[in-house]
Amino acid sequence: MTPPFNTPPAQPHPASSTSPRLRAALFSTDHRVIGIQYLVLALIAVVIGTLLSLLMRIHLVWPDWPLPLHGPILPEDYLALVTIHGTIMLFFVLTTAPQAGFGNLILPAQIGARSMAFPALNAASFWLTAAALLILLSSTFVPGGAAISGWTAYPPLSAVASSGPGQALGMDLWLTSIALFAIASTASSINTLTTILRNRCHGMTWERLPLTVWGWFTAALLSIIAFSVLLAAILLLFCDRHAGTSFFLPTGDLVNGILHQGGNGSPLLWLHLFWFFGHPEVYIAILPGMGLTSMLLANFSHRRVFAYRTMITTTLLIGLLGILLWGHHMFVAGLNPFASSAFSISTMAIALPAAAKVLSWLATIWRSRPSYKTPMLFALGFVSLFLTGGLTGPILAQPILDEYLHNTFFVVAHFHLIMAMAGIFGLYAATYYWFPLLTATSQHPGRLLSEPLGHLHFWCTLLGAYAVFLPMHLTGLAGEPRHYGQLTGIPGPGGSLSPAGALLSHTLPLNRFITYAAIFLATAQLIFLFNLARSLRKGKIASSNPWQATTLEWHPSMNPFPPLPASDTPEISVHRAPCHYQPCHYQSNKVEVSFLPQWAPIPFEQDEIEDVTDTKPE
């Protein structure tokens, strides 16, 4: 894995300046370098994952199109595309980029820490993650090909090598990759938690922590709980595959002519273990984005975050409820129907903290006339997509409705809007917002991404996201199942169209539209890549706090980076909660807004202070 094109020289102390730049960048324990490494890894992963999804979309509507250098896409190829797309996007993009990438880059600065708690563990986590991605991709080239059992890897399909292509060495590599990722993610989360617990600067009380930090904190807690369970499940599955155990295999299971006579296990055990991880996983992916959105809406509206304390509470509540509702993935999996009722209620319950967050976002920007910089646009897009994707959540939480909608494209639309699209919008908001911090080095100050290109990118992406994923609700309602590589040409008796073929071919016109929209959406991302490449060298030079932000990562001594040695940097203290803008009450549209960063010791005049957290500075 080659380091990023713009990896800043990592020279935490003068002694290392003699080592070659590449070596320093590769084996750096500087959290900013590691953060950039994670982001570049996620960028590589997202490009691969997007191309795979395009191949899937193209195959779905033009099944005979031969893939260059490969030939026609066979059913097992299609399922391998689905599996690798899902795995890459979920683990190596949506988990890695917000949590490990931006977490490393920004989190220490936001709490006034000089570094992460365990720098060497941090570097080890990154290299394990990189190895995991490499192993996952390499599984495409082994005999039998990559695993084809989806990112959920339900046994016995995944437990028995004879159950189909990709279930032998391909599945072993998939499991190895995810096991390594789980270890790396747990280590990285321990690092994040310890950093937040131990390394906050003077005055940074819990109620003054930016909501982004609360997002990272909750996601790290969930990671530790969820990934450890996943790791255990993977080890059990490994034993089933190679050590003759039967945790997930019932006795008398007959796969492809090979009879399993071992102990009496149950595939449902895997579903419980997997979804106990799998559901919190989607909150791990989205919570940092939710925190960032809260902060950005306030920043660009020059408002405090409405109901700051409630926002902290709802973040924690979403985390807590997030680990209690895994069973809603199992309404039709063979659970006791009473259990489904319990999981239905816990799933409905999580709609309330999520709704509280949306209400708070709406209130924050209510009649605020914000400035529409690109990060703000992406934050607003996050709110819109979160709403659109989120509102179908309560529908799927009702077992009787899930009985019809389960594993249809309605579900695909739901989780792509809320997790993939809102998640990606969070990542874009973060990239546009923190780009000056990403690009600043000790030699030159940071740069900004181009605003006109950013606006164009935003509108194309928003339009594309809705054009791709809104119609999927309709094909799902019409009955289109997931994981179907082909929707037509399923002949019935006598060569006529079978009822299944007739049912599924109804969705073809809409599916064609979705594929065109997906090609448009993917093409629009080239604007971003172009903007990135151009702005790295020619972007406008940013001032030390270009967005008038109030959080610590914009403190002059945190920027440029790498910062001065610890001995030379002034001690940072925090005097208030973030998002203080003056005046708090606006009389007209043309008020000159001044802001009071967390580190500035000068208070407002007493009658204008409205400390949202009601905490006295220490």
Added chain:
Amino acid sequence: MICSRLTSACLPSLCLRSLWLDHAAIRSPWLLPRDASAHGLALDHHLLLNLWIALALLALAHLILLIGLLARRHSEPTQLWRIEYLPLAALALLFAALTLKAERLWASSRYTGASPTALQVEVTGVQFAWYFRYPGPDATFGLTNPSLVAPGEGNPLGLSSTDPHSADDFVSSQLVLPANREVDLRLRAQDVIHGFSIPEMRLKQNAVPGQTIHLHFTPTTPGTYAILCTQLCGLGHYRMNATLLILPPDQFATWLAAKQKAAP
């Protein structure tokens, strides 16, 4: 009752329904397939109610967002209870009501089993086919043994020849059922997890190896319907489908008699 009548009257769901009930052949590609089961009507109503509520909330939230962005600048809102807790309480009530309604429907279809007079059929999912076994005149399924499975020799389910109950069992590749009689399905899987789904019967349930799961429903409209596999089960997943044939009761009796006669 008044409440549910009100919602049906207020929402255009009914006219949409008639659109796909009456014109199934030319139905729009993005609506629910027609419903041919006894429990489907209530499910469809509830689904459409949910969809309209979601759409209304979506529009409302986006409207607030847009007005908030476009209206003149104003001092920030401070009444936490009015703009946060009150809407939350309203949403909580709404979601509670929806959950309650959904739970009643769920309970009526899943909390209890089929009536003793229901027609017994066993469904077995195998990579990549569905097999349907009828118990024959003795109304009892014979034992199966996985080591006896031999699809090439006409015994795809491994029926044990030593068990007297299996003598009159017969296996069909098509699910044939009479209209307006409750059916009790015994769902099994031989190898991996399969998803038994009949969209037009509003039915979905995974078949899990090692488990026998009961599923009951009453088909109403004669016709042919698609049976799909909706749980990823391997490379032939997309073509693991079968046909459900609903016959008027007298025609079903004729079919059953012919099959029983042909059974070994």
